[in-house]
Amino acid sequence: MTRPKPMISSNDSQQLDTAVPQQPVSRPLWTVQRVLLGIALAILLFYFVVYVVYAFNLIRFPFDYDQGEGFELVDVMMFSQFQWPYADIEQYPFYGSIYPPLYHILLVPFAWLFGPEYWYGRLFSFASTLVAAGAIAYAVYRQAGRTKNASFIGLLSGLAFLSSNIIYHIGPLFRQHIPMFMFEVLAIVVLANADEISDKGKRRQQLLLGFGLLLAAGYTKQLAAFTAIAALGFLFIRQPRRAFFWGLGFAIVGTGIFLLINISTDGNWWTQTVTANVKDFIPAQAIGLFRLWFKLHGFLIVPAVLYMLYEVYFARISIYSLWFIIATILNGMSAGTWGAGDSYYGTSIAATCILSGIFAARVLNRDWTFNNNIYNRILIDPFRRFAPLFASIGMVVIPLLYIGYGRAVMHLPTTGAGFRQIADIFDVQPNALNGFYDSAGRLTGAYADIGHFTTQADIDAGYQIVDFVNATDKLVLSEEAAFSLITERDVITNPVVLYILDQVGAYDSSALVAMLEQQEFGLVILRAQFYPDEVNRAITTYYEPFEEIRMNGFDYILKRPKS
């Protein structure tokens, strides 16, 4: 990094008005700024180390860590056998899937090579977060003028994304949500400057790639629809004609794929991916998660909002601003639906990191230009003489924002070589499972309780349950797929799918309840009892608990037929 030039760069049109007068930067101020930036980098790099260790801990864990991971693996296995997972849930084995297929299809080659294993899905997700972080860093670097300050702040922005408790929690999970982030971020970064490409052929290639990535995101998880709205909205503002024709093409291809899958699955695709996703809105959960999101990311949200307002009133609105506001409002509302959680804020966090990064880099570059308009005259002109002072303050405030963010998202193990010593130095006491400290605490209103490391005792407990499965010759009804997959038995039901379809009146549990009444299952394994009420009642009536095994913080209840 080099000492900032005393010159102010103006990279826009003649309509623009430079706000910050040219002033040299004093050596002591420059030194303080460099030291603070170094501290901020060290903090975020530490979280990156924690993230890598956590990822490798999970990658070697052979059971479900987060509820539902095993069913994602079942989807992969079904695709690897050229079967749709969107099957008739009212017939044995009562299995269905509520997620689009792309993530699972991408993992099929691993399934052919290694069979049903958790590690490759988690590794893929982990790698996806690294790609997303790299794209965020590049976006900041490009939008902030490709300067050395921009590259450094870009690095901080990418690390800030990975340091978010929310991204950390879910990054290495066998879940489709994470690759969706990757495709979303890549699509937005590709489309951000597509309309500025003067060469028609290159512009079309870029738009094609951007829309392809949007489709990939949508067919990884439905939530990406909000990112598509932001992207189309941006293109519409910039050039309605182009947005219309590209949007039409996008809709035709997207709908075509949708209809093709729906026809191939006898309509089960519609029932399970659309009907099943119309879920109850829980205001307390939505509000709790919104507060959590702000509490953890406020140090970056404030500059992101300031930069968005700057673009709205003093410059051109970028795709990042539109993406930030749409993802925050719509994904935030979706986070309040049953079964959703903090992960729904992931897209907003990516946009926050980009916008706050551009803001930070432009402050350090002293690269601000303002459209000459009424708001400029009212809000900017009276303070113009203070610009050198603001610029000097900004040089210190920017690194402090990242340091403050680092404090807000604090999460680390308090045991283990290196981590224990750091926890002792900063007097960090564990507040989560297995000696982990997490400033997010237990997530408000949602069921997820993740982020801690697994232990050998957790793995041993899992294999203890496997032993019980091996001890029966009859069918096994397990709320998690891992125990059936490891013992090469039929995976029977996906409880959450049954539950939510039951809630919307699209599931008749008679056949499953009849099997329970006839005690056709030799063993029932429960973790959260996510089955529909009639199924839970039948389990309670015809099966009795005989063992309770604690694994990964959850009590697994094992039941056998009542005599």
Next chain:
Amino acid sequence: MFKNEFTFTKRQLGLLLLIIGIVGFAAVYGIDLVDVGREGGIGPVQRIALGALALMTVLGLTLIPLGDDPA
């Protein structure tokens, strides 16, 4: 609007947001007036939508004075 070189100005975007905000607000609020038998009155999702649409209306109004600056 469908010319190749057309791009929204701040004023046009402001007007568009203003219209969407007002019409959307009326539509969301009107759900309860049309469907009078519905239980629960204005629900939480409706309230959030009304808030967002009101914000959009205000944003639209504040953009109108910015004239022909490109949005």
